[in-house]
Amino acid sequence: MSAPAAGVPDRLRIAVLASNAGTHDRLATLVAQCGHQLVEAAASPDAVLTDGAADAVLPAAAVAVGAGGGEFAGWLPPDAGVVQVDAALRAVAAGLTVRATPPQTRNFDALPEEPPVLLTPREIEVLGALGNGLTNKEVARLLGISPHTVKFHIESLFRKLGVASRAEAVAKGMRQQIVEF
């Protein structure tokens, strides 16, 4: 059900184009956290991750993070996380256009009702760690539990959320509502 569109491989080849070395490193880290392969711009990448300031010719559809102008297939806010970057890169590689929802366009709304899926505190912790791009081993170390137990929690998350991949679990699970009081 959740297989990527035909022609878009699970692991993408991504080029980073940035206006300075610091930003390049930050974007390259995001690419790695998404589990994609960093390639040179000349090596026909599947998609490009950029800060929008590089005036190089784009070798593929690009996701611009925090860009102020220019024409890009994808636009993300400066604080976009791994989940958004990964989803945007996949989308533009598949020929789609991506725009982040600006926070102020969220209309007046009611407090969320109870979520359809209730997670345990541990599952929420594991989900948060997955969202930060941690491997099972790293999650185990972070939470002080065995990798086997991590795997158990992830399987439970997949079952409860009805998903088949970690990225999907994070995307769906993070929609669980946190409300401030």
Place this chain on the structure above:
Amino acid sequence: MADFAENHLLNLSQALADRARLTRPLVAAIAVPGHRMRSGTLWRKDVVVASEQRFPDAGEANVTLADGSTFTAHVAGRDSGTNVVALQLDGTPDPAPLSASEPQPGGLALALGADDGGISVRLGVIHSVGPSWHSRAGGRIDRRITLDIGVTPREEGGPVLDPGGGLLGISTLGPRGRVLVIPAATVEAVLDPLLSKGRVERGWLGIALQPVLVPEALQAGAGQLQGLMVMSVSKDGPAARANLYAGDILMKIAGETVMSPSAVAQYLGPDSVGKQVELHLIRAEKPLSIAVTVGIRPSR
């Protein structure tokens, strides 16, 4: 037969046009320099209310009524909780006041908005009427009224009327393009604090909560399957001062089970500020009771 139908349609059409004409003096066009025009409702002699969401961060606005008269208005107060912003006019237009009316599902409703130098009118039915509800920003809305009418961002904040000319409230863009009505009673309830203090004070704990399944081992002892996990604690907030921590699971407030965000909101209305509430928690697998003095919710 043809005459009969024709008369009915003509009568309906004329009645709607009359209703729009009578309400026209209440429709305000609000201009803030550098921003698009938006609509408001002349609520009292010298007070215009409008939709708070996306209202520009400005201290003053220019208000033009449908008769062409213009006023300088001071943005007296805003409340994201009920989506009401109040503007105090520097003059008194003196409109014929409308009486508030009770919504009925399926009844006709007219939604008015400001248009360049005039008004725009939309007709539809009241799609649903539900009980009181809490907004995401913590306000309590007396009725959940949805309309089967589309409203543009320019028209939002204008008056919504029933066929008898009663004022149902002001239009508000809700989730997924749905149009809600902020009931007249809700607007009335926040108007005095907005005009005197500029805001509506509501209770605040300084915690972010998420519904969770109580871990299996603790369910029997807790007597409930669900709770609300503290995801973060605001630094120096009421909960922080009472030593609540992220990871605590909130089970009860004042002895009553709280399993959903709206259950918590009920304890944090305007009357709760400064009072103590007893929070029943699970921390490190053990039950715990902590009294928190409710603070004032910071404005967004």
